[in-house]
Amino acid sequence: MRGLRVENLHVRVGPNTVLQGVSLDVKPGEIHALMGPNGSGKSTLAYAIMGREIFDVPGGRIILDGEDITGLPTYERALKGIFLAMQEPPEIPGVRMSSFLIAIKNKSMGETDDLFKLRDPRFLVQLRKLINKVGLPSNVLQREVNRGFSGGEKKRSELLQALIIDPKYLLLDEPDSGLDVDGVRTVASILREKKEEGKGILLITHYTRMFNFIEPDRISILYKGRIVATGGMELAKTIDEVGYKGLIKRLGINGEG
Numbered sequence: 001m002r003g004l005r006v007e008n009l010h011v012r013v014g015p016n017t018v019l020q021g022v023s024l025d026v027k028p029g030e031i032h033a034l035m036g037p038n039g040s041g042k043s044t045l046a047y048a049i050m051g052r053e054i055f056d057v058p059g060g061r062i063i064l065d066g067e068d069i070t071g072l073p074t075y076e077r078a079l080k081g082i083f084l085a086m087q088e089p090p091e092i093p094g095v096r097m098s099s100f101l102i103a104i105k106n107k108s109m110g111e112t113d114d115l116f117k118l119r120d121p122r123f124l125v126q127l128r129k130l131i132n133k134v135g136l137p138s139n140v141l142q143r144e145v146n147r148g149f150s151g152g153e154k155k156r157s158e159l160l161q162a163l164i165i166d167p168k169y170l171l172l173d174e175p176d177s178g179l180d181v182d183g184v185r186t187v188a189s190i191l192r193e194k195k196e197e198g199k200g201i202l203l204i205t206h207y208t209r210m211f212n213f214i215e216p217d218r219i220s221i222l223y224k225g226r227i228v229a230t231g232g233m234e235l236a237k238t239i240d241e242v243g244y245k246g247l248i249k250r251l252g253i254n255g256e257g
């Protein structure tokens, strides 16, 4: 069965249980938006799907196209077709963008050695097109990975990596934060394209701004480590009108739960 599915996932970070039995799925060709107030566990869920090791996962499963990947290390999950565009992309001092992007291309093609070797010069042509598409300056290839990039440039850089790897499932953690309105349009048009190609997208955001440019197929609300509602654009509308607090109240959920 195709789809990326999270089943009853519990995640502990240090002494805190951050996710308390989260279930959610993303189907091929679907944009599933995950919304929730600050600290509700959205990024933790994204990291847990990728298998970040600092987290303790005492319960639950992650199923990728029918295969249980719960115990797999991050790189294997990536090779199987999941990509996370992080909320706060890290800088990698000393590594040039050009080398880095060649390496991730090689890795995604299943190469295991000489990762920094350019195997096909046509990749450079593709790369220039993609750099233009995400709206980064062409000299970005000479710079160190994300070093000194503005917040918006880091987001565009994550998007560039996603386009190079072209995964089956794309997790985007607040791709709109720090982006100007042109950047938001760029993200939306790339998501539309990926959706049409049949890719599954988990779009994490706490604002509804993105939805002016691309409407999600479903919206789920994460609150205090639990999914408290799944629905359509009416949820976004409620959030805009009365905020998360108002939404939670309307859903009849005990805020201290």
Ligand SMILES: Nc1ncnc2c1ncn2[C@@H]1O[C@H](COP(=O)(O)OP(=O)(O)O)[C@@H](O)[C@H]1O
Pocket (backbone or CB within 6 Å): 013, 014, 016, 018, 036, 037, 038, 039, 040, 041, 042, 043, 044, 045
């Ligand atoms: N490495 C960590 N150490 C301690 N607490 C953490 C860590 N990562 C996340 N948390 C806590 O888990 C909760 C959820 O965080 P996060 O998933 O980043 O929320 P969101 O992305 O929804 O804003 C927060 O209370 C946060 O402080």
Ligand SMILES: [Mg+2]
Pocket (backbone or CB within 6 Å): 042, 043, 044, 087, 173
């Ligand atoms: Mg977050």
